[in-house]
Amino acid sequence: MTTFSFGGIDCTVTDESGGLVALALASGDDANPLLELKLSVRHAEKITPQKLTVSFSLPCIGMFSTWTPMLGYKKGVMPDWSMISANSRAASSMPVMTVLDASGNNRITLAVSDYKTPITIQAGVNEESCRLVFKIEFFTQLVNKIEAYEAIIRIDQRRLPYYQCIGDVQKGWDTATGPRKVAVPETARLPVYSTWYSFHQALDVDAIIDECRLAKELGIDSIIVDDGWQTVNNERGYAYCGDWEHAPEKVGDMRRFVDRVHETGLKFILWFSVPFVGIHSKAVARFDGKFLRNDDSDIKKLDPRFPEVREFLVDLYKSRVVAYDLDGLKLDFIDAFGLSPDSNQPNPARDYDSLEDAIERLLEETTSALLSIKPDLCIEFRQGYVGPLMRKFGNMLRVTDCPVDALRNRVGVIDLRLTSGNTPVHSDMLMWHAGESIEDAARQITATLFGVPQISVLLGKLPEAHLKMIRFYLRFWLANRDVLLDGELIPLAPEQNYPVVSARRDGKTIAVIYGHGVHKHDPAGDTLLVVNSGDTEDVYVDFGPVERNATGETVDCMGNAADRLGPAKLGGVKRFRVPVSGVLTVTFH
Helix, strand or coil: CEEEEECCEEEEEEECCCCEEEEEEEECCCCCCEEEEEEEEEEEEEECCCCEEEEEEEECCCCCEEECCCCCCCCCCCECCCCEEEEEECCECCCEEEEECCCCEEEEEEEECCCCCCEEEEEEEECCCCEEEEEEEECCCCCCCEEEEEEEEEEECCCCEHHHHHHHHHHHHHHHHCCCCCCCCHHHHCCEEECHHHHCCCCCHHHHHHHHHHHHHHCCCEEEECCCCCCCCCCCCCCCCCCCCCCHHHHCCHHHHHHHHHHCCCEEEEEEECCEEECCCCHHHHCCCCECCCCCCCEEEECCCCHHHHHHHHHHHHHHHHHHCCCEEEEECHHHCCCCHHHHCCCCCCCCCCHHHHHHHHHHHHHHHHHHHCCCCEEEEECCCCCHHHHHHCCEEECCCCCCCHHHHHHHHHHHHCCCCCCCEECCCECCCCCCCHHHHHHHHHCCCCCECEECCCHHHCCHHHHHHHHHHHHHHHHCHHHHHHCEEEECCHHHCCCEEEEEECCEEEEEECCCCEEECCCCCCEEEEEECCCCCEEEEECCCCCEEEEEEEECCCCCEEEEEEEEEECCEEEEECCCCCEEEEEEC
8 A cells, every 4th residue: 555645635556466556746736626647557577457446535525416427316425335436448438527516516526547447436425534535446347467557547626617527528538539430420410210119129111111201201310220120039138149130021121121211211220239149149159269258148248359259240240231221330238348257368369368459449440341331320339338439439329228217318318418529419219108298208308408319109109299299399409409419518416417407509598497497598698498398387597687688489399389478678587487398489689
């Protein structure tokens, strides 16, 4: 155990491998609230590193809530015997944690430059001292042998809005990763229809084509055909994955299926589960001994450290894109790659020892091959394999599965937006019961307005009012996409699951009120749109101390006019009557 001091913070470093450890100031000084520390470790020879921990504590002053990329609803401050954790590796999340004060300002943001090595950041209150203990643990999963290791630890105590400090970390990672391998095509920024919740594995081509026609008329640009196209088995699970040959009994001629979708005006994106090889596939025998876990389970996971495994996957995706004329791939379960003790033994047939490096090489080879065929191909990744490395290779990042859970979808979209820069963030596929009230059905869409909506309900079986609502909100979203996706995002109170979120750009502000909050309007704006995603018709806006002339209107969730405003002078806090799931528009003159 070794102790180092920087800016009044005493850091303790414990290396279970017994290496020579150094921790030095890389930037900043003792008076600077933003410090960067360089961690260096040296071993006498190559070893499999054991856990290395950097820890320190701060007084629990002004510490109100915690944010990490995958925390979900649990954003409080926890005790040190049940610490909040941010777990990270190349294909899973990212090493960053923020502790906020009650006003939403940063109290401390911790981040690590190395987003490939398995790392965990933890925080918890020590009861005896009333101090918040922080631990950064390196090598939390098995990695290959190393002789030396270096990383930069960022300790940011600037009193800025929390989302600004998180954004600065993301920008630093972007600089480190270098140029993106994939561009963002227009399709990646437009609404999607997914077959998963609407059809699951029971795909019906004629019914899907009917859905595509409806989807196009509503404002949807592409379809993701999910699991089921590759198997006649409809019992869920992945025991039939691995060969990725279409099931003619279910989808007929796959190229003709794609052509028919294209004839409706939609793009076609196809699902693949990247690491999984099921026991009922031909590939399971072909890759015997080249799996990450050699057990008797129904599903095995390919080991990308073998060059023939990577070659198989790359050739597979290339051949399917060409043969089927695909517009994109949904590459699923990349975060399921993981070492086991038996796959961590030396093997001369592999060209990589590091699984994390091999995953990066697989993605490099895959994207290079695919983009040489179609430069505007869409590649979707899913939360949580959405970190800095993954953003280099994907151009659609989707919220994890949360059917009917508008709250989880809202939190997921905003959490992803905070760390995804200009990569489009997509909602989980939206679904609801056809018997749902139109206002509650609309809430599924309003929950995700700051991401790209994906719809997965049987459109042909919805009431006409539901279709009218979808049409209205997709047109609203498309008309305001530049603000919703590209504007300055201001998500308030993460510990309350973002009750008020707004974005502003070029004089226009769009705010969504999810509970009983108040939107504080920037007086410089010319246009304000407020979406009422609460449970009453009362919407409150604080226009500031200066009154301005304005007119406005409200509409319901189908776009029907409800009321008109003004001309009026607006200043201070005003209450408006806005239909539930409706929209208030205010124009200043």
